[in-house]
Amino acid sequence: MKFAVFSGVLIDYSIQEAMRLTKQLGADGIEIAGREPHLSPSTSRQRVKEMKAVADSLGLAIPVIASYVGGFSTASDKECGQALEDFRRMLDHAAELGASKLRVSPGGPNAFLAQDYHFAKAAYWMDRCAAEAKAQQIDIIMEIHNESLVETADSSQRLLGMLKQDNVGMIHDAGNMYITDTDYGRDSVYKLGEHLCHVHVKDELRIDKAGAPGTFVNLTHRGEEYFLQSRMGEGGADHQPLFDALLETNYQGWITLECHAPFPAYERLEHDFQVVKRLLGRS
Template sequence: MKYSVFTVSTPDLTPDALCAEAQAAGLHGIEWRCKETPEALRSEPPSFWGNNRCTIAPDIAPDEIAGIRENAERHGLRNIALVPYLTCGDVAGTERLFRLARTLGAEMIRVGVPGYDPIVGYERQLASAYAYLDEVDALARSYGVKALAEIHHGTIIPSASAAHRLVSRYSPDRIGVLLDPGNMVHEGMENYRMGMEILGPYLAHVHVKNAGWHLSGAGTDGRGHPNAAHAAGDGNGAEPAPLDPIAWQCSWRPIASGIVPWKQVLAALKAVGYDGWLGLEDFSRTYDSGNMMRTFVRQMRTWEDELQ
């Protein structure tokens, strides 16, 4: 498989610096975060979703996008995806970024998926997503760039089966699914291989990150709750407070230290014949950007070799 990095996870690097670090780490491709950075954020420290210095502005000048494309090529890297934060239904904005993705030389672009709203209801939101993807399908055909619907908690496609229901009426040549097991820790977890089998030819890309659950509430770690020992698996007898459910919270973890068993996921990907991209998207803040990329490549190569 081929290795890429989504630049949302490298906010301290400029695009030029990212290309040099990615090449040194042994990566093959880049997924570019695409979003406006308000002027008020530019004086803040680098952050994933704030002052992210490794971000392409939607209104980037033609000479700047040409420079980014040429710099990646000079470092032996492919610009595999443009990853904006599009709203489902914004066809004009989506076409503008399809045009940018083609100029960048990207083969994929992330498109909008509705966040689940129980007031609106799933069926109505699914219908609106179909109406939008009907337009996206035509754009993908016209611009020669594949649209990606990302499996993400809080949306109408938190799982592989839900994602398949959304995209299965379209050609997998034009619309595919971005499988994200790390997001599925938060919501949408299914048997990994079964999910891949359900997606079939719609499995277009994979993001690699991890997450885990911990007790929350009193003392921020749940230890002040009377049921904390039982929640941790150390309690005996009846729960002290059976009518007071304990709270849990999900947060990001390093790739080897979360709930997703990545060696098992890689084995499942190999079993279903996936030979596409594995895209690094680590939000754990465990490593600086350079070490994060080098560690990722070492992990993926080692674990893939162990599956031979």
Template sequence: MKFAVFTDSTPDWTPAEAAKILASQGWHGVEWRITDPVASAQPTFWAGNRATWPLTGLESRLDEIRAVTLEAGLELPALGAYVTPRHREDAERMLSAAAVLGAGQVRFLGVNVEKGQSYREAFAAYRGDWEWLADCARRYGVRALLELHHESLTPSASAARRLVEGLDPRYVGVLHDIGNTVIEGWEEPAHALDLLGEYLAHVHVKNVAFHLAAVENDGTLRWAPKWVPLREGRAHLPEFFKALAAVGYAGWVTVEDFSTAQPLAERTAANLEYLSGLAHAAGYDLG
């Protein structure tokens, strides 16, 4: 098992700063956020994120991405795309970039039901998108990752397995994100991982708790999710790592910590220490 950080969670750092700091802390890899920037007066996770490579002109930046990564001694477990399989030109560009960089995998965004569609209609159309994506990934020799994500057609392992069933797991895999499933799609992690089977290709970890957001006039309580430090949320990560070990998962675990209780550098260092301890306790040999 190896550990990486997805740079959507390191908005304060430039790519060079992120690579240098993460390497110095002992992380094995970095998962780059790739999307055209959204302006913001201050860096935030999703706007003004400085640790982002732009999608526009990506091909001209691949040598720089490789150099920043490798010179820090880091590996590339995957690329974090912000396109869906329906954006076919950009989806193919991301697969091509992964092949050139040796990343091997690309995380794609999910989609939801569009206006006028039923869920079943949307799901059937999305399956067609993934059939195309599987064939495209095969041609580039890399794997496309379907992420378990709230507010998408595939928030759960069950839905994801149904979508990819029959596609070649060498070129299509599922990214299990336990933090996302806290919000929507929660299934007992041991069962979810077992169900994914050969399609379990990548893992993200973050954590979520629910807080009281409002009290309606009739006294009904409304609860809303909030990103919290890894130790504090609904997902019990010690049990999750034991479940990963039970199914024989030996791949990458990438952190997306959107909590802000600690300064960024302290947060990433503490997360690596915590996750390394969980992996050891679950029986992993981290060398």
């Protein structure tokens, strides 16, 4: 397993500084957030080349571009067309940066609220994205995320089963799955099987009310709930069963640190990295 930092955690820094801090942390690579000031569909080719040069000079891999394009299931046809154009630009960026995977969102609503047509529309457009990505030998990955069609391992498998293209997989995210209130341990790893292509780690905690720094509101099957973004081991998501299953299945992919807890960015990354290595028996 190799470790990356999600540049969105360092979004207040330039992408060059984010890369330097990632190297300082001791991670193997950086997963670039597909929004400014780091990277977006409108980023120039010259800027993308500069990013690649900086990463290469630091010895950092760029395994994934975490784009924010997609949202097909609830968008109009015109909006889907625009999203596809944005995807094509991000696909070109991914190829230039040497990333083997590009994140795309199928859209919402929550899987338990979704209708058949939401899944059908998402599948149509995800297949179009995947076909174009395959031509550049890039895989499409969807993040298991609360308030989306793919918020559980089961709903992820449902959408994957509707696709014609075979270069689409999932990002396992125990923090998101804790919010959804679905299994994120051993069973989820085995259920996703070969479709588990990437892993995000962060912690969250259910709380009584929002308003303080790091808190937010989400719709779950329980109704509106309140959460606090937390450092690993300080929230409610127990990552040990996940890591045990990754070791058991000989997972050879990447684990990306994605902590947004209300602490200084480098401090929370450093904390989480130590916890992850301990849970994996590396420290």
